[in-house]
Amino acid sequence: MAARQLHLNAFLMGVGHHEAAWRHPRAEPAGITDVRHYQRLAEIAERGKLDSVFLADGLALWGNVRHNALGGLEPLTLLAALATVTEHIGLIATVSTTYNEPFHVARKFASLDHISGGRAGWNIVTSASEAEARNFGVERPAHKERYDRAAEFLQVVTELWDSWEDGAILGDRRSGDYADTARIHALDHVGRHFRVRGPLNTSRPPQGHPLLVQAGSSEDGKEFAARYAEAVFTAQQTLQEGQEFYSDLKSRLGRYGRRADELLILPGISPIIGSTEREALQLERELEELIIPAYGVQQLSGILGVDLSDHPLDSPLPEVAQPADGQQSRFKLVTDLARRERLTLRELIGRLAGGRGHRVVTGTPERIADQIQEWFTSGAADGFNIMPPVLPSGLADFVDHVVPELQARGLFRTEYGGRTLRQNYGLARPASRFEQKAPVAS
């Protein structure tokens, strides 16, 4: 095989990642509950030979629906509908470990993996908001507690996927033996958070385990990723921060007996693309003008855990203290950005509106490709999480103009090499842990 290859994931966020995308003439806000909108996005991504598409999720109506296009579809259900109109592209759904049961989650991902012929991926989240806890009748568990539950959750789910060994199904019509029951295993898991008997009632998924993706950035989050994740989404603003995060996370894998290349790091990038620099800046400006400042202030207040609604828009961000149990890394990223670039509240809101803390790169396809190449070749990324400001147009622009540039530079595939999500990402298919226990002749 040739040189090291980039991996590209399309982060499909409603009608676009820019907060005001739904107001832009290129967006169609009704798309957020229209399966054809998402099918079109998946088809565009597959046309560009991208590794995967990804849907984020939360378990509450957060943000302010007065000014933003919220109320979309549950990711697993939606991805099953996308599986049938695509052939190669991976399908990554977000599911929380804090408000779910491992048996259901194992089963749904196993089902999506069967339905898609081995293209399912799970973005594992622990649900940081209080609003989510209130929809499940509980107090939001502390950050550490959420990750503790997540670790046990992963142990149970992967064991359920393993509970049918690969050769368990015989399908022998003549003898009437459908399965070799010696190769289907109970778990009898008893832990701090879960008691699960098993086995799963869906047979082993084509990928063995659907791909495990994660995006935690705290200490607990990074340890969790180093132990379980195979791909990591992250928000990094500068090359240096990107490099630090990359080497920090990769260095943690050894502790869990893993090699550095068993986990791929994909920083987010929101590309605002124009055929000229001027055209790109024009699109950026159009979007900025659609921002509703009061909405942005409210969003930022949420991230920082402090009410900024009375703060003057054209003064610098005030000093604020870090909250205890929220998204610690997002707090740091936003306050660092404001300090580093000496941004006023209005400017900061404008910057966040584009990518909610992710890096926004505005320019020609060549400039975007340069940025991608630089991070990829200088130890900051194994690939990128592409977050188009407006959908579908921003994804089509990326696929039709940036992807060919990356291909011309020999950085990105021109054809799919396999059929599964693991194959797209160049990751191995895990064996069932129960295979080990096969009887040995004595």
Add this chain to the structure above:
Amino acid sequence: MAARQLHLNAFLMGVGHHEAAWRHPRAEPAGITDVRHYQRLAEIAERGKLDSVFLADGLALWGNVRHNALGGLEPLTLLAALATVTEHIGLIATVSTTYNEPFHVARKFASLDHISGGRAGWNIVTSASEAEARNFGVERPAHKERYDRAAEFLQVVTELWDSWEDGAILGDRRSGDYADTARIHALDHVGRHFRVRGPLNTSRPPQGHPLLVQAGSSEDGKEFAARYAEAVFTAQQTLQEGQEFYSDLKSRLGRYGRRADELLILPGISPIIGSTEREALQLERELEELIIPAYGVQQLSGILGVDLSDHPLDSPLPEVAQPADGQQSRFKLVTDLARRERLTLRELIGRLAGGRGHRVVTGTPERIADQIQEWFTSGAADGFNIMPPVLPSGLADFVDHVVPELQARGLFRTEYGGRTLRQNYGLARPASRFEQKAPVAS
């Protein structure tokens, strides 16, 4: 409109309802995890203008996988994949209220309803088996307790579907008002089983409420159906039992302020179809010969809650006592059947293998149509739950030979009249309960 019309649901059970279906040459056992198998079934059902397809579900690997094709797909995930290849047919998924959270269930059905353009239905079950409880780390709740939870579950889920009023989305790009927040409502539900804040984070489903289906047969089950269900599946062996169940259940609706025609009763029927009587009997015999008696005894022992593995196959069923918290109605149905027809254990197993207690009718398309017509016109059914012994062939036979017969008799539609599942069943779309609370000029 013309005369009263039949409703037909296709119950899609793996590769067939007959226990030994997977061994039959017309079945392809690998179909149970193959989305194309189910897509083909849905397309056949739609070709026959059926009202809906339905997938059962359980939350444990029950039955004996050694001799039966188990380990299939989770229904909601699968139905989302069927939504994209069909246009008219309803999509009914089984989900348990005992081991789920209302917020998740409301959201997934709302999503499926959006994805399918208003064709989602929910078969509400309370999970009777102990095996299921063990996958969720709890003791199986008592029968009454399960229905108590189910009732509160329904209250919360329907309220979540109502939480966005129909006109809540404005999508006004110019003003930046995406939604009218006065028409999106928190629930602040606090009950015995659940505390749920709301609103839902998926907008109101096209049908208002996805169709509510149920199949309980105990006193609690029937009261629950009378209060909430819009379609009921039931297993009835004789016309007289069918009539009794029908008038019993319909008579209960008034208590909840409902009319008798707001709930449709669909007894199960497993049609073994041949172009001649002889051909049908031949197929029945082929299937019988594939039964593995030990497997049948084990299944029956499970239904009756008593171990029959040492009982001689060619003696009558012994007297057994009814268990406390299982499926009470299924126990009665099976013991009545054995007594009424004086069946040996082997014969009883043969009868149950065909339809697990549902009525098996063997014969020509005319004879099957006669049976359907008789029940439909003598107060035992509003339609039927069709349970083909082998899939897809048994469904294709029904659609290609029995449906035209029913159409020729003026009993069944020749074209779809609407686009939603509610329209197929002739049921009204409910308004949001929050519409009532609109401010009135004073």
